[in-house]
Amino acid sequence: MSHPQIRISAVSVFPVRIAARAVHSHGIGDINTSTNVILRLDTDAGITGWGEAAPWAVFTGSPEASFAALDIHLRPLLLGADPFRIQALLTAADRTIVHCTEAKAAMEMALFDIVGKALGTPVCNLLGGRVRDEIPLSFSIANPDLAQDIDLVSQLCAEGIRLFKVKTGFAEHAEDLRRLARLREILPADAEIRVDYNQGMQPWEAIRRLRDIEQFRPTFIEQPVPADQRAALAAITAALDTPVMADESVFTPADALLVAGQHMADLISIKIQKCGGMLRAREISAIAAAGGLACYGGDMFETGIACTAGAHLIAATPNISLGCEFYQPNYYLTEDLLAQPFPVRNGRVQVPTAPGLGIEVDEDRLRRYAI
Ligand code: MG
Numbered sequence: 001m002s003h004p005q006i007r008i009s010a011v012s013v014f015p016v017r018i019a020a021r022a023v024h025s026h027g028i029g030d031i032n033t034s035t036n037v038i039l040r041l042d043t044d045a046g047i048t049g050w051g052e053a054a055p056w057a058v059f060t061g062s063p064e065a066s067f068a069a070l071d072i073h074l075r076p077l078l079l080g081a082d083p084f085r086i087q088a089l090l091t092a093a094d095r096t097i098v099h100c101t102e103a104k105a106a107m108e109m110a111l112f113d114i115v116g117k118a119l120g121t122p123v124c125n126l127l128g129g130r131v132r133d134e135i136p137l138s139f140s141i142a143n144p145d146l147a148q149d150i151d152l153v154s155q156l157c158a159e160g161i162r163l164f165k166v167k168t169g170f171a172e173h174a175e176d177l178r179r180l181a182r183l184r185e186i187l188p189a190d191a192e193i194r195v196d197y198n199q200g201m202q203p204w205e206a207i208r209r210l211r212d213i214e215q216f217r218p219t220f221i222e223q224p225v226p227a228d229q230r231a232a233l234a235a236i237t238a239a240l241d242t243p244v245m246a247d248e249s250v251f252t253p254a255d256a257l258l259v260a261g262q263h264m265a266d267l268i269s270i271k272i273q274k275c276g277g278m279l280r281a282r283e284i285s286a287i288a289a290a291g292g293l294a295c296y297g298g299d300m301f302e303t304g305i306a307c308t309a310g311a312h313l314i315a316a317t318p319n320i321s322l323g324c325e326f327y328q329p330n331y332y333l334t335e336d337l338l339a340q341p342f343p344v345r346n347g348r349v350q351v352p353t354a355p356g357l358g359i360e361v362d363e364d365r366l367r368r369y370a371i
Helices: 063-078 086-096 101-119 146-158 173-186 203-216 230-239 253-261 278-290 304-315 363-369
Strands: 008-026 029-043 048-053 134-136 138-141 163-167 192-196 244-246 267-270 294-297 320-324 348-350
Touching: 008 063, 008 163, 008 363, 029 063, 029 101, 048 063, 048 101, 048 304, 063 086, 063 101, 086 101, 086 278, 101 278, 101 304, 134 304, 134 320, 138 146, 146 173, 163 173, 173 192, 173 203, 192 203, 203 230, 230 244, 230 253, 253 267, 253 278, 267 278, 278 294, 278 304, 294 304, 304 320
Parallel strands: 138 163, 163 192, 244 267, 267 294, 294 320
Antiparallel strands: 008 029, 029 048, 134 348
C-alpha cells in the first residue's frame, strides 16, 4: 500500500450567506452578499477536509445548483471513497453531473486538504512544490460610490497593496474615464491600475472607447465584451497596445485552446470556481503558456477557504504570474470563516506552510452564517 488506507466517512454541506461591506458593481451585475456552499469531508482516520463552492448566478452558476450537486449528486461518489484518488473522483464527478464547476472545485479542495494532512505536507507540494512563497494581492475598485473606495485605497496603499483593478462598464463611459483619472491622481507612482469590464461593452463601441482607456496606462483590460463574442475579443486584442485578458470567455481547457491558439487575448484569468478545481486550472495554465499567454489568479466572492486553495495553486504554477485578487476575506466580507485571518502581509498573500490547505475553519461562525 502506497499510502495510509483512508475512507471518507461523512459528507456535510453547509450553504452560508455572509454580508459584504459595500455593494460591488460589475458589468454584469451588482453584489452585496456572498451565498456560498461549504463542504466538510470527514474520514475514518479522523482527518477532516474543507472545500468551498462560490457561485454567482450571472457568472458561473447558482448557489442552489452547487448545493444540489454536492448534497445529492456527488455525495454518493464521495461516501466510502479513497480521498487519494482525486483525479478518478473528478472524472466520476464529470460523468455524474455536467457543469457545476464550483461544486467540483469544492470537492477537489476538500480531497487535497485531506491528502495533504494525511501526508503532513501543504497542498502546493502535491502540485509540484512552490515556485513562489507570496503572491501580490489585487483589490477591486467596484464600489459605485467612488468616494468610499478612495478612502479605502489610501488605507490599502499604506498596507502595501499596489495592484488595483477598476471595475468599469456598469456606468457611462465618461464616468469610467472620470473614475480612472481620479484614481491615477491619488495612487502612488508604483501602483498598477488594471481595468475589468466584466463583459460590459458592446462589440461595436469597444475599440474606440478602449483607446480612451489606454491613456491611463492600465496593465491590462479584462473581458471588455460578452463571453461568447470571441471574434470581437480577438479584434480588440489585435487593435490595442494594452494587453487584453479573457475571463468569462475561458472556463475550460478547450476555451483556453481556442483563445490561445487564435490569440484572441494576451492573458487569461484563471479561477478554480470557473474551471472546477486546481488540476483543471493547471491544464488551462499549461495551454496558455504554450500559446505565450500569461495568467492571473482570479476568484469569485470566496471566503478564506477557497482563496487558500487558490493560493496553493498559484504558489505551484509559474505561469499564473500576474498576482491574485483574493481580497474578499479581509477587505470585502463582513466576516471570514477562517479562525485566523487570511494571511496577507505587505500587500502580498502568504502561501500557507501547514499540512493540507493549512487552514482552520471557525465552525461557530460557519453555523452562524448557515442558511
Ligand atoms: Mg473578471
